Amino acid sequence: MSEVVLKMQGIIKDFPGVRALNNVNFEARSGELLALMGENGAGKSTLMKVLSGVWPYPTYEGDIYLRGERVRFANTKEAEAAGIGIIYQELNLIPGLSVAENIFLDRQFTDAKGRINWNQTFAETQKLLTELGINDIRPTDLVQNITVGKQQMVEIAKALSLKAEILVLDEPTSALTDKEVKDLFRIIRKLKADGVCMCYISHKMEEIEQIADRIAVLRDGQTIGEVTPIADITLDQIIARMVGRDIKDMFPKVDFTPGEVTLEVNDLSVTNPDMPGSYLVKNASFVARKGEILGISGLMGAGRTELVGGVFGAYPDQTTGEVKLNGQKLEIKSPKDAIEAGIALLTEDRKALGLFLDKSISFNTTISSLETISSKVLGIINTQQERKVVKEYVDQLGVKTPSIDTVIGTLSGGNQQKVILGKWLNSKPDVFILDEPTRGIDIGAKVEIYKLLNELVQQGVTVIMISSELPEVLGMCDRILVMCEGEIVSNFERDDAKKEAIMAYATGSA
Template sequence: MSDNILRFENISKTFPGVKALKNMSFEIHRGDVHVLLGENGAGKSTLVKILTGVYQADEGGTIYLNDEPVKIHDTLQSRKLGIGTVFQENSLIPHLNVAENVFLTREIRGATGAIDWKKTYAECKRWIRELGVDHIDPRTPVRRLSVADQQIVEIVKVFSQDPSIVILDEPTSSLSDHEINNLFRIIETLKAKGVTFIYVSHRMEEIKRIGDRATIFRDGALTGEIDDCKKADMDQVINMIVGRTLDEKFPHRESHIGEVALEVDDLQIPNTIYDISFKVHKGEVLGFSGLVGSGRTSTAKAIIGAIPRTCGTIKIDGKPVKINNPSDAIACGIGYLPEDRKYEGLLLTKTVKENISLPSLRRKFSRGIVINSRKERDSAEEYKEKLRIKTPSINRMTKFLSGGNQQKVVFAKWLCSEANIYIFDEPTRGIDVGAKSEIYQIINDLVAQGAAVIVISSELPEILGICDRVIVMRDGRITANIDRADATQEKIMSYSI
């Protein structure tokens, strides 16, 4: 048997109006962590979906598993072949509990054929402990879990199937540093047992840390391979990914901070956030840092009225405002990019154009009940080009875009709304290295025009690279308010834990 557990030969995939993969050929070695790199829309997720049976490749290509040609017709067959997948977007059933989701279609049954719940919960707990996340109760309904904890449940579900190949599609995008360390520990443990990993990530710092070999995609074609990730030159890797060098990861910006744009005083949600008070100025990027579950997202949702608050006042330009729901927030000139784009940020069955124009439809694109379709179309095209959204048409349904391009559509709709205050919750999650730099430049442009921007991020280099000031949260409370000049990763972490 060769060292190759998987081999792709001339794999192509065509969708209406776009060639997603073009004669892709490469090998994956047994027991490696093989990283797939590329911009959003480069073809990584398409290849993963072919391997998992979600899509079928065009005629003429072949997948070899353990040197034998295989045709993967559906996801069930993929699992039977020993391929487990943690997709970027979670596939859990919200009303079922953790254990029910983990063992769905693989129920543990007793001698009578009935589900043995005692063994089910015990086995689920065992896998949770293996991952080092004891705080998750197997009996908790998934809908009550944070996005990060739902991601952990997805990982537990796949690992518990004892696969020979595990595909991890942006697995750390919702995890804290502690949870990432636990995940990497598990990966190393399973690697030692011969498990092979296909790892899709946009986080460049993870490539050297966890990767063995890598394949680089651009516009559906293979543009390079890395034989040893630990020795890779990151500047060369970025050049192969985006086709150009990125002179500055965080574009330079001169700060011109003006009057207070948003003032929050004594914001509270029972058992969630306590006495949240802060100000953000025009021309300022205010960062919110803290561990997953610290209350950052709850604070943002309380401000826009998505979560009811028990008390607290909000002032915009010095005047008190009543925000009881997201529509009130939009009317007050607040745009909110949510942490969970799939369920909170997009209408997946609507087109790119419709999603971009939605918050601005009444104010910007209609007169009475008549929509100015040409103006709506031109605006959507403008933001498609500005954010380099990869889609054959603005009339394409958003569900057919890659995860990163869906994120760009959410970003575009709030830019289109021309808000005065922007709250971006994990704005570059799932965004490739080239697009990240573009997003940072757009944030710089917004504050240069006098907008106030709040950025919630789990990536400390991002917080330090783009923010003028950093608020740190822990257990639902603000623990620090640090100026950019005084902020370091160590200082932020000391207030986070």
């Protein structure tokens, strides 16, 4: 059994009106990957922020031990100096700087006169990349010109340049392609072999089964059960620890006979502004019916997000084609036009495109449908009605928050997603488009979202769902469109859809 490198004991962390961590205990060892799992808002990221000095002592209670010695960090610099590196879901890199400049930011090598020694900086960067087996990134590459997956590798190299012995990865694969995930796992296995201790936060069970050695589960800010070897626990037992109940049906699809065509899209194309003459979406045509869930599958970069963005008016100067709603041709020149017509879009990037992070839950819930809480005569917001509406959605969707006045940027990612759902539900759309609605969401919350989608289709709403998770698409969708390189290349009915066939079309090999 390897050495215990990290021990967190009796950790308690309070925020105004809520206890985020309540007597959390766990330990992690050298050369292992400890998976930290739990529902959104369970306290996983807060716990890691305590460890990394984001929440310094004494803003929390309890003790942290590194190799048996108690430590109390006053800031992140002290945690880094002690050998703790943390890679957040939102990467912390400067896009306009090179890979080398990001890795050695504020720590560049200098000569006797204090001038930056670029040759040494680039050489040390290349040494780190080579040690990690990363051959397709150069020290001089600008971060803004490399993929998210490669940026993830840069973050790992940066942490290792700080001599990190404990590496925390928070949802590291949420925006990676399958190939990038394989590359990341290769690096993780190498780091384990080198004796690095890793704490890995993820909601993806298939990842945990592949890469984890042991698992710790948090629920409502508490550790549930013992830290357990992954070989000694089943998927159902993990889920039961996370949500406090058994989930009998992961995909509770309700059979419902779709009605007439609600949305009709003909020859929709979206040009690529960076490459004149090329297309992000080319000649896409499809229909979506009342009371059905239409899935859109394909690899990242296939044009799925751009397709629904074109329908929603996100690229008015780049989009051509025809969109009809209930038989009427629409002139959609902006998202505002789409919303007024009865189309809602839950965006893939919730932080940049879906939320006002510095505003309250209440503000974010009603901002897209102010007419539902305003006087029809005077146009003045009825504050009492607003609070009533927001409270109903917070309760219905199970948003974990001390108050509807809480700033939404302080909530966990899953709870932010629930607020966005409430925002669009309040607009009472005829067509509800959801782009990766369960990305970064725990299993319990996923099932609740699936149940909500069933309720919507039973109410006659047309639901279009983009998802990179094939089991989700196969489990919840009535029909599935497959995209490859900007084109719709296949259309499967639910009963005919098979994972292998979808992947064959998505990769262009069918």
